[in-house]
Amino acid sequence: MSAGRWLERRLKLFYLLLVSSFSLAEEQACTHRGDLEDAQLIKKGDIMLGGVFSFHSSWRNSQDNYEQKPQQLQCTLNFRDFQFAQAMLFAIEEINNSSDLLPGLTLGYKMYDTCGSIARSVRVALALLNGNEIEALPAEACTTPAQVQVIMGETSSSPTAAIATAIGPFHIPMISHFATCACLSDKIKYPSFLRTIPSDYYQSRALAQLVKYFGWTWLGAVRTNDDYGNNGMATFIATAQQLGVCVEYSISFFRTDPLEKIQNIIEIIKTSTSKVIVTFLSNMDWDVLLQEFSRNNLTGYQWVGTEGWISDSQIAAMDKSHILDGAIGLSIPKTHVSGITKFMFNVKPLNSSNSVLFREFWEALFSCKFNQSNSGEIQKKCTGEEDLTGVENSFTDMSLMPIFYNVYKGVYAVAHALHEILNCNKTCDKNVQLDPYTILQQLQKIHFKTKEGDFVYFNENGDPPAKYEIINWQPRENDTVEFVSVGIYDASLPEDRQLSVTNMSLIWAKNSLQVPVSVCSEKCPHGTHKVLQKGKPVCCYDCVRCAEGEISNSTSISCLKCFPEFWSNEGRDACIKKEELFISYEEIMGALLTTASLLGTCMTALVAAIFFRHRKTPLVRANNSELSFLLLFSLTLCFLCSLTFIGQPTDWSCMLRHTAFGITFVLCISCVLGKTIVVLMAFKASLPGRNITKWFGPTQQRVSVLGFTLIQVIICIIWLTMAPPLPIKNFKKFKDKIVLECDLGSTIGFWSVLGYIGLLAMMCFLFAFLARKLPDNFNEAKLITFSMLIFCAVWITFIPAYVSSPGKFSVAVEIFAILASSFGLLICIFIPKCYIILLKPEKNTKKNMM
Ligand SMILES: *[C@@H]1O[C@H](CO)[C@@H](O)[C@H](O)[C@H]1NC(C)=O
Ligand SMILES: *[C@@H]1O[C@H](CO)[C@@H](O)[C@H](O)[C@H]1NC(C)=O
Ligand SMILES: *[C@@H]1O[C@H](CO)[C@@H](O)[C@H](O)[C@H]1NC(C)=O
Numbered sequence: 001m002s003a004g005r006w007l008e009r010r011l012k013l014f015y016l017l018l019v020s021s022f023s024l025a026e027e028q029a030c031t032h033r034g035d036l037e038d039a040q041l042i043k044k045g046d047i048m049l050g051g052v053f054s055f056h057s058s059w060r061n062s063q064d065n066y067e068q069k070p071q072q073l074q075c076t077l078n079f080r081d082f083q084f085a086q087a088m089l090f091a092i093e094e095i096n097n098s099s100d101l102l103p104g105l106t107l108g109y110k111m112y113d114t115c116g117s118i119a120r121s122v123r124v125a126l127a128l129l130n131g132n133e134i135e136a137l138p139a140e141a142c143t144t145p146a147q148v149q150v151i152m153g154e155t156s157s158s159p160t161a162a163i164a165t166a167i168g169p170f171h172i173p174m175i176s177h178f179a180t181c182a183c184l185s186d187k188i189k190y191p192s193f194l195r196t197i198p199s200d201y202y203q204s205r206a207l208a209q210l211v212k213y214f215g216w217t218w219l220g221a222v223r224t225n226d227d228y229g230n231n232g233m234a235t236f237i238a239t240a241q242q243l244g245v246c247v248e249y250s251i252s253f254f255r256t257d258p259l260e261k262i263q264n265i266i267e268i269i270k271t272s273t274s275k276v277i278v279t280f281l282s283n284m285d286w287d288v289l290l291q292e293f294s295r296n297n298l299t300g301y302q303w304v305g306t307e308g309w310i311s312d313s314q315i316a317a318m319d320k321s322h323i324l325d326g327a328i329g330l331s332i333p334k335t336h337v338s339g340i341t342k343f344m345f346n347v348k349p350l351n352s353s354n355s356v357l358f359r360e361f362w363e364a365l366f367s368c369k370f371n372q373s374n375s376g377e378i379q380k381k382c383t384g385e386e387d388l389t390g391v392e393n394s395f396t397d398m399s400l401m402p403i404f405y406n407v408y409k410g411v412y413a414v415a416h417a418l419h420e421i422l423n424c425n426k427t428c429d430k431n432v433q434l435d436p437y438t439i440l441q442q443l444q445k446i447h448f449k450t451k452e453g454d455f456v457y458f459n460e461n462g463d464p465p466a467k468y469e470i471i472n473w474q475p476r477e478n479d480t481v482e483f484v485s486v487g488i489y490d491a492s493l494p495e496d497r498q499l500s501v502t503n504m505s506l507i508w509a510k511n512s513l514q515v516p517v518s519v520c521s522e523k524c525p526h527g528t529h530k531v532l533q534k535g536k537p538v539c540c541y542d543c544v545r546c547a548e549g550e551i552s553n554s555t556s557i558s559c560l561k562c563f564p565e566f567w568s569n570e571g572r573d574a575c576i577k578k579e580e581l582f583i584s585y586e587e588i589m590g591a592l593l594t595t596a597s598l599l600g601t602c603m604t605a606l607v608a609a610i611f612f613r614h615r616k617t618p619l620v621r622a623n624n625s626e627l628s629f630l631l632l633f634s635l636t637l638c639f640l641c642s643l644t645f646i647g648q649p650t651d652w653s654c655m656l657r658h659t660a661f662g663i664t665f666v667l668c669i670s671c672v673l674g675k676t677i678v679v680l681m682a683f684k685a686s687l688p689g690r691n692i693t694k695w696f697g698p699t700q701q702r703v704s705v706l707g708f709t710l711i712q713v714i715i716c717i718i719w720l721t722m723a724p725p726l727p728i729k730n731f732k733k734f735k736d737k738i739v740l741e742c743d744l745g746s747t748i749g750f751w752s753v754l755g756y757i758g759l760l761a762m763m764c765f766l767f768a769f770l771a772r773k774l775p776d777n778f779n780e781a782k783l784i785t786f787s788m789l790i791f792c793a794v795w796i797t798f799i800p801a802y803v804s805s806p807g808k809f810s811v812a813v814e815i816f817a818i819l820a821s822s823f824g825l826l827i828c829i830f831i832p833k834c835y836i837i838l839l840k841p842e843k844n845t846k847k848n849m850m
């Protein structure tokens with residue numbers, strides 16, 4: 001049964017008890033149910049404070065058989081809570097001595113022992129409410145007002161929760177010095193609970209951040225199986241998960257658990273792969289666990305602790321096998337309360353009403369006996385005059401000073417609240433009727449400064465501001481451990497600055513100076529990304545290489561796509577610029593094409609020179625020298641325009657490319673066409689009765705060449721204005737390369753230009769074909785037919801080759817087509833004539849022409 005439900009049931013029972021005893025009181029003197037709870041320490045005062053401590057820590061579980069009364073708990077002594085009680089006495093005496101705070105009034109106290117047991121805690125809570133001690137038994141006992149105004153305590157969370165639940169409905173304030181469970185901040189369940197130690201809500205978060213800070217993402221977790229451990233660990237795990245930290249196992253333990261449970265825990269720790277273990281354990285649990293751990297050599301683990309034990313030198317002293325060396329954790333910041341140590345060593349004030357407890361305490365403190373037992377074993381006899389100087393045990397150890405200070409602050413908070421309520425100024429108004437609810441309201445508003453200079457106040461949940469010190473257990477040569485403060489955690493700061501680890505000279509488990517590694521899977525190397533393993537926590541993953549075009553270079557979970565201009569390198573850890581594809585002058589193909597183009601230009605120039613030199617010869621004259629020179633000129637341009645296709649495309653070269661090519665070719669073809677028509681006309685003119693020569697004289701020739709060219713110019717102008725070709729980066733053709741090319745802008749424009757050239761070429765071919773049989777020695781028609789055949793063949797094969805060539809090769813194909821067709825024209829039309837002019841001058845006569 002969970003502690004909560006158990007409590008609920010018990011409480012119902014106690015409420016019934018209370019109600020029945022109140023109603024009975026009207027008729028008859030009230031009687032007590034069950035055994036009386038004796039206050040362990042009591043001192044009368046004007047205003048009484050309650051104290052609840054675990055003077056005993058652990059008990060033997062005994063099974064109830066429901067046939068006889070449950071046995072009294074068998075408890076063992078716990079010095080630490082005697083220290084807390086002493087701290088409370090110190091604060092009370094200081095206030096009592098002071099003339100500023102509560103002048104003329106004395107504080108009294110009444111302390112009970114809960115033995116760390118929830119059941120006992122509830123009994124104690126009711127005893128504090130009712131004051132059912134023996135001497136208060138007379139008839140009026142049940143009608144006197146609340147015996148104590150405020151309850152100080154308890155040390156552990158679960159008993160505190162039990163008491164706070166019981167007293168909550170009566171609004172009796174309770175101030176704990178060490179109960180850290182975040183559950184106690186719930187003001188609906190525990191309306192009258194306040195504390196001077198920060199809530200685990202902050203500690204769990206701080207621990208998660210600490211673990212994350214050192215890069216531990218694969219943890220074990222051990223917790224006390226009570227409200228403190230369960231709540232604290234639940235918050236820790238939730239926060240850790242948000243930070244990407246995984247918990248491999250989480251085991252609970254309680255100090256009364258059987259030995260098999262501890263064996264089981266050791267087995268789990270040994271078989272797991274995580275090397276860092278986070279604990280939410282109280283010192284009392286460590287007392288039990290440490291012995292078993294050292295018997296099993298459970299060393300080499302990095303322990304992360306809470307304020308419950310991390311600054312407890314008693315545990316450090318117990319840890320003879322160095323299991324906890326290098327532990328790191330959070331503790332309440334170190335403080336010092338002046339005068340408290342001296343006060344604490346004087347234990348005589350603890351001897352008040354219950355001298356049995358004091359005797360037990362005294363005997364344990366000095367390891368002696370007042371009464372010698374008869375059973376042989378001889379022990380030192382107590383004299384009652386023993387001195388604490390030189391004694392070393394957890395009572396004389398002052399490492400829990402921050403907790404003493406919490407007790408001290410709690411008592412002072414009550415005193416300040418009372419001071420306000422009683423309107424104290426030189427003297428206090430003793431007529432004010434004290435009411436726990438008023439005190440509670442005043443406590444929630446309190447804001448004062450202690451003599452050590454710290455401000456004390458509670459937030460709306462009754463919690464103080466959260467500040468922790470980060471403690472590292474550093475082993476020293478003389479077999480002791482030093483608690484070195486290595487940083488702080490301040491919850492009042494913004495999230496990214498809360499944790500600050502200042503001292504990096506940390507010592508870890510196994511005396512290592514290296515931060516231990518505790519991960520499920522190693523960090524993925526560059527160029528890979530995480531793929532979670534099925535059914536495992538998010539910290540366990542495989543590293544998978546990034547796909548092409550994606551990279552991961554640091555901590556990114558998934559691979560990032562490179563920008564379009566970039567591509568991943570071989571290692572997949574950087575994006576590199578994609579190779580840019582275009583025909584450049586430097587590469588072989590570009591150089592060859594350039595050479596061919598220049599060669600063509602030179603050849604054309606040479607032919608022109610030969611023609612010019614022999615311009616007077618009949619051959620040149622007969623063949624319409626003006627058109628021939630124009631044709632040679634346009635062929636030069638044709639060769640040159642292929643150069644605009646080479647090199648990185650720019651706005652200008654793109655626009656120039658197709659238009660220059662279109663216009664020069666049209667000029668060229670129209671010259672050839674002119675020549676063909678002239679040949680046709682010449683033949684027709686030679687027929688009788690016709691005089692067609694007049695119709696197609698040089699003027700008409702010029703006009704027609706100009707006209708044909710003008711049409712192409714207009715087409716080009718329209719194309720350029722409507723949708724001009726512009727350079728683009730084509731990412732689609734290759735995934736790792738960019739093709740730099742000219743977008744056609746308008747495909748209609750492009751194909752119109754080509755189509756118009758084609759049309760003229762077809763016409764030319766047709767006319768030349770008609771004229772090929774004409775009797776003329778220098779009949780150019782045959783040559784023109786042949787050249788047009790080459791021309792058309794080149795351009796018809798160009799189309800499929802252009803469309804299907806990848807990348808820059810389509811441009812190369814176009815250049816090749818231009819060069820081939822230009823060479824075709826040059827060679828077919830002019831080379832035979834040059835041959836005659838240069839080598840067969842005998843044929844170059846007027847006679848031969850006829
Ligand atoms: C408080 O101080 C007065 C004298 O100042 C003393 O008589 C009384 O016993 C003290 N009470 C406690 C609880 O210390
Ligand atoms: C209270 O006053 C008494 C007598 O003056 C003194 O002995 C004692 O140390 C004082 N206690 C504290 C806690 O200051
Ligand atoms: C622990 O270590 C000691 C010596 O190193 C060895 O004798 C003992 O058997 C070990 N115990 C266990 C449970 O491994």
Ligand SMILES: *[C@@H]1O[C@H](CO)[C@@H](O)[C@H](O)[C@H]1NC(C)=O
Pocket residue numbers: 351352355358359362384
């Ligand atoms: C405690 O006080 C009682 C009486 O007040 C006394 O008889 C007893 O000896 C004291 N105990 C010690 C250990 O001093």
Ligand SMILES: *[C@@H]1O[C@H](CO)[C@@H](O)[C@H](O)[C@H]1NC(C)=O
Pocket residue numbers: 371
């Ligand atoms: C100590 O011994 C006396 C008699 O010798 C006895 O009356 C007393 O009860 C004993 N006390 C304890 C705690 O045993």
Ligand SMILES: *[C@@H]1O[C@H](CO)[C@@H](O)[C@H](O)[C@H]1NC(C)=O
Pocket residue numbers: 425426
């Ligand atoms: C205390 O009383 C004096 C006169 O008796 C007065 O002057 C002073 O203001 C009072 N202080 C407070 C805080 O009320």
Ligand SMILES: *[C@@H]1O[C@H](CO)[C@@H](O)[C@H](O)[C@H]1NC(C)=O
Pocket residue numbers: 476477478480
């Ligand atoms: C161990 O050494 C430290 C200093 O290194 C010292 O402070 C401490 O008192 C020593 N402890 C013992 C038990 O000698």
Ligand SMILES: *[C@@H]1O[C@H](CO)[C@@H](O)[C@H](O)[C@H]1NC(C)=O
Pocket residue numbers: 474484502503504505
């Ligand atoms: C860091 O810790 C070492 C002890 O381990 C101490 O000597 C040193 O003073 C500390 N430095 C700071 C800056 O706190």
Ligand SMILES: *[C@@H]1O[C@H](CO)[C@@H](O)[C@H](O)[C@H]1NC(C)=O
Pocket residue numbers: 553554574575
């Ligand atoms: C990782 O790559 C991204 C994108 O390429 C870049 O912005 C970042 O600076 C790189 N980080 C490292 C650590 O190389």
